[in-house]
Amino acid sequence: MLAGAQHAQHVSVGDHVSGIGNALGRGGDPTVATGSVTGLDRSITANDPNGSSEKLTGMIQTNAHIQPGDSGGALVGTDGQVVGMITAGSDTQTTSATATSVGFAIPISAALDVVDQIHAGGGGTVLMGERGYLGVAVDSLDPTTAAQLGVSSGALVVGIQPDGPAAQAGMTAPAVITSVDGKPVSSRETLGPLLHSHTPGQSAQVTWVDQSGSHSATVQLIAGPAV
Numbered sequence: 001m002l003a004g005a006q007h008a009q010h011v012s013v014g015d016h017v018s019g020i021g022n023a024l025g026r027g028g029d030p031t032v033a034t035g036s037v038t039g040l041d042r043s044i045t046a047n048d049p050n051g052s053s054e055k056l057t058g059m060i061q062t063n064a065h066i067q068p069g070d071s072g073g074a075l076v077g078t079d080g081q082v083v084g085m086i087t088a089g090s091d092t093q094t095t096s097a098t099a100t101s102v103g104f105a106i107p108i109s110a111a112l113d114v115v116d117q118i119h120a121g122g123g124g125t126v127l128m129g130e131r132g133y134l135g136v137a138v139d140s141l142d143p144t145t146a147a148q149l150g151v152s153s154g155a156l157v158v159g160i161q162p163d164g165p166a167a168q169a170g171m172t173a174p175a176v177i178t179s180v181d182g183k184p185v186s187s188r189e190t191l192g193p194l195l196h197s198h199t200p201g202q203s204a205q206v207t208w209v210d211q212s213g214s215h216s217a218t219v220q221l222i223a224g225p226a227v
Helices: 108-119 143-149 188-196
Strands: 016-021 031-047 053-062 074-077 082-093 099-107 136-139 155-160 175-180 203-210 213-220
Touching: 016 082, 031 082, 031 099, 053 082, 082 108, 099 108, 136 188, 143 175, 155 188, 175 188
Parallel strands: none
Antiparallel strands: 016 031, 016 074, 031 053, 053 099, 074 082, 082 099, 136 155, 155 175, 175 203, 203 213
């Protein structure tokens, strides 16, 4: 399908589309959800079952009934061309207790850019292999915590993995990570790329602030799923 997607030129609000995937992870024949494009260039925050989140931009929005397991599947136009790669979906209940579907897909042009980077061996937004993991769960810094800890920006640490690099360095939650290797952490979204520039086994200098003051430690990163 990706090869055929190279010929897909444009998608517009109102276009009829079908989402093809593996709804609910049941296997067997692919599932098909039909609908239309309801928005373009949307920005969302996608959450996974582990509590990690990622901000995504430039998304195609559809009212096709996208379900868990569909991610990575194709969003296809009526001409059979792939216009997007299914990425996220949510069901919200209306006052009439009927489900309203909202799904999102990465435009196929953006997905193909990543494929090209992988074929080239990485680079750009693609990092090949396992990346460095600090062992923290982070959230956006709220004004109350910022005032309490005397910081204006950073990644708010709301959880620590036992025996992970952060725990071994003495970090406790709540804390705010303010820099990695001397480079400022302006938000939770900037923390990941700074850590993921390292591979497991490499060291990074992490600076954070908690209720007892400012701290800095050199930690040896391990392999893990996020930050």
